[in-house]
Amino acid sequence: MFIDEVILKIIAGKGGDGCTSFRHEKFVEMGGPDGGNGGKGGNIIFKGDEGLKTLIDLRYKKLIKGNKGENGKGSNRTGAKGEDVIIKVPVGTTVTDEETGLIICDITKDKEEFIIATGGRGGKGNAAFKTNENKAPLTSEYGLPGEERTIKCELKLLADVGLVGLPSVGKSSIINTISRANAKVASYHFTTLSPNLGVVKVNDKSFVVADLPGLIEGASEGVGLGDKFLKHAMRTKVIAHVVDMSGIEYDPYESYIKVENELKKYNENLYNKPRIIIANKMDISSSKENLEEFSKKIKNIEIIPISTVTKENVDKLKYKLLDLVEKHKDTSTYDNLEFENYVLYEFKNEKPYEIEKESENTWVIKGKKLEDLLRMTKFNSDEATLKFARKLKRMGVDEKLKELGAKEGDIVKILDFEFEYEERLKY
Ligand SMILES: Nc1nc2c(ncn2[C@@H]2O[C@H](COP(=O)(O)OP(=O)(O)OP(=O)(O)O)[C@@H](O)[C@H]2O)c(=O)[nH]1
Numbered sequence: 399m400f401i402d403e404v405i406l407k408i409i410a411g412k413g414g415d416g417c418t419s420f421r422h423e424k425f426v427e428m429g430g431p432d433g434g435n436g437g438k439g440g441n442i443i444f445k446g447d448e449g450l451k452t453l454i455d456l457r458y459k460k461l462i463k464g465n466k467g468e469n470g471k472g473s474n475r476t477g478a479k480g481e482d483v484i485i486k487v488p489v490g491t492t493v494t495d496e497e498t499g500l501i502i503c504d505i506t507k508d509k510e511e512f513i514i515a516t517g518g519r520g521g522k523g524n525a526a527f528k529t530n531e532n533k534a535p536l537t538s539e540y541g542l543p544g545e546e547r548t549i550k551c552e553l554k555l556l557a558d559v560g561l562v563g564l565p566s567v568g569k570s571s572i573i574n575t576i577s578r579a580n581a582k583v584a585s586y587h588f589t590t591l592s593p594n595l596g597v598v599k600v601n602d603k604s605f606v607v608a609d610l611p612g613l614i615e616g617a618s619e620g621v622g623l624g625d626k627f628l629k630h631a632m633r634t635k636v637i638a639h640v641v642d643m644s645g646i647e648y649d650p651y652e653s654y655i656k657v658e659n660e661l662k663k664y665n666e667n668l669y670n671k672p673r674i675i676i677a678n679k680m681d682i683s684s685s686k687e688n689l690e691e692f693s694k695k696i697k698n699i700e701i702i703p704i705s706t707v708t709k710e711n712v713d714k715l716k717y718k719l720l721d722l723v724e725k726h727k728d729t730s731t732y733d734n735l736e737f738e739n740y741v742l743y744e745f746k747n748e749k750p751y752e753i754e755k756e757s758e759n760t761w762v763i764k765g766k767k768l769e770d771l772l773r774m775t776k777f778n779s780d781e782a783t784l785k786f787a788r789k790l791k792r793m794g795v796d797e798k799l800k801e802l803g804a805k806e807g808d809i810v811k812i813l814d815f816e817f818e819y820e821e822r823l824k825y
C-alpha cells in the first residue's frame with residue numbers, strides 16, 4: 399500500500415536547568431556566584447531524502463522526542479546543547495500543524511532541512527543574576543520545555559504523468575504495459591484503491607507515471623474514493639485522460655466531459671494542466687467507429703488510440719508522454735498556486751497575557767511569555783518568588799487584575815499554580 403499520510407507527536411528537547419553555585423577557593427571565604435547556564439534543548443529537524451519514496455518509516459513512530467540540554471554546572475560551566483534529532487523524509491513531504499492547520503514546511507529538495515520543533519532555552523545559572531545590589535544571588539532558572547506539537551505529514555506523489563479516468567477504463571492496465579508496475583487489474587470498479595507508481599523508460603530517458611483510482615461524478619466533493627486522490631494529480635506535470643472507446647459501459651464523449659468537469663471543479667490549475675487523451679480498448683470492434691465520432695468533438699487535444707491487449711500504439715504513447723513531460727520540464731511539480739492557500743501567519747505583537755474571570759473570586763492568566771516565565775522559575779527561595787512577583791508587576795498584571803475588580807484574597811491561577819491576590823504587595 400502506498401502510505402502518504404501520517405500523524406505523529408513531536409516534542410523537542412528540554413533546555414538544561416541553570417545552576418546555583420558559589421566559588422570555593424582556598425583563602426577566599428565567600429567566592430562569587432559561578433552557577434552556569436543550562437544548554438539549549440535539541441531541535442527536531444526534518445530533512446529531505448531523495449532515496450525515500452514513502453512515509454512508512456514514520457508510520458511506526460508515534461512520538462519523536464528531542465534530546466535534553468545538559469544542566470549548567472559550577473565554575474561557570476554551561477551545559478552542553480542537546481543534539482538535534484534529524485528525521486529523513488521523502489522529497490515532497492508536507493508537514494502541517496494539526497492544531498492550527500497551518501503548513502510548517504514543504505520539503506521540495508534533497509537534503510533540505512527544516513526545524514519542526516525547537517528545543518527549549520536553557521535556564522540561566524545564578525552567575526547571570528549577579529548585580530551591584532545583589533552580589534550573591536541564589537536564583538537560577540529551570541530550562542524551558544521543548545516545543546511540542548502534533549503534526550500531519552503528507553506525501554503527495556511526485557509523478558510526471560497522472561492517469562485519470564472513470565473506473566475500469568484501463569488505467570492500471572496501461573501503467574502495467576508501459577512500465578514495470580504491477581498494478582491490480584480487474585473488471586470491477588475501484589480495483590485500484592491507492593495510487594501506483596511506475597517508471598517509464600524510453601531509450602535512455604525516463605519519467606514517472608501515477609495510476610490513480612477511478613474518478614466518478616461528484617469526486618471533487620468526495621464521492622467514491624473522492625478528492626483524496628485528486629491532490630496527487632495536482633502534483634503531476636501532465637494529465638493523461640484515459641477513455642474507454644468501446645462504448646460498452648460508458649458513452650466515450652459523455653464520460654470524458656464528466657471527468658473533465660470534476661477536475662475543473664476540484665481545482666482550476668489541475669484542469670489547466672497539459673493534457674493528452676488515451677483512447678483505450680481499441681481492440682474491441684465498436685471502438686473504431688466511436689473514436690471517429692469522439693475525435694470530431696475534441697479540439698486541440700491530441701488523442702492516442704491504443705490497446706493494452708494488442709499493444710497497438712503503446713510505443714507511440716510512451717514517446718508522446720515523454721515529449722510532453724520534456725516540454726513542461728521546467729514547470730515545477732509543485733503547484734505554486736496551491737501554496738497560495740497556505741500562508742503561515744504569525745502574530746508579531748502577541749499580547750503577553752490574557753486574564754479571564756473563572757468564577758467569582760478566581761482569575762486565570764494565560765499567555766506564552768508569562769507561562770514560560772513561570773516554568774523557568776524555581777520557587778525554592780524567597781528571592782526567586784519575589785523576582786517572579788516583580789516581573790508580573792512590571793508586565794502590568796497587578797494593575798490589570800485590580801482594574802478588572804480582583805479583591806484581596808482572590809485566587810490567581812497560572813498553569814497549575816495558584817497564588818493569592820494581595821493588593822498591597824510589599825516589594
Ligand atoms: N479489451 C480490452 N480490455 C482492456 C484493455 N485495457 C484494460 N482492459 C480491461 O478493462 C478492465 C479494467 O481494467 P483496469 O486496468 O483494472 O482499469 P482501471 O481504470 O485501472 O480501473 P479502476 O482501478 O477500477 O479504476 C479489465 O478487465 C481489463 O482487462 C484493452 O485495451 N482492451
Ligand SMILES: [Mg+2]
Binds near residue numbers: 590
Ligand atoms: Mg486501476
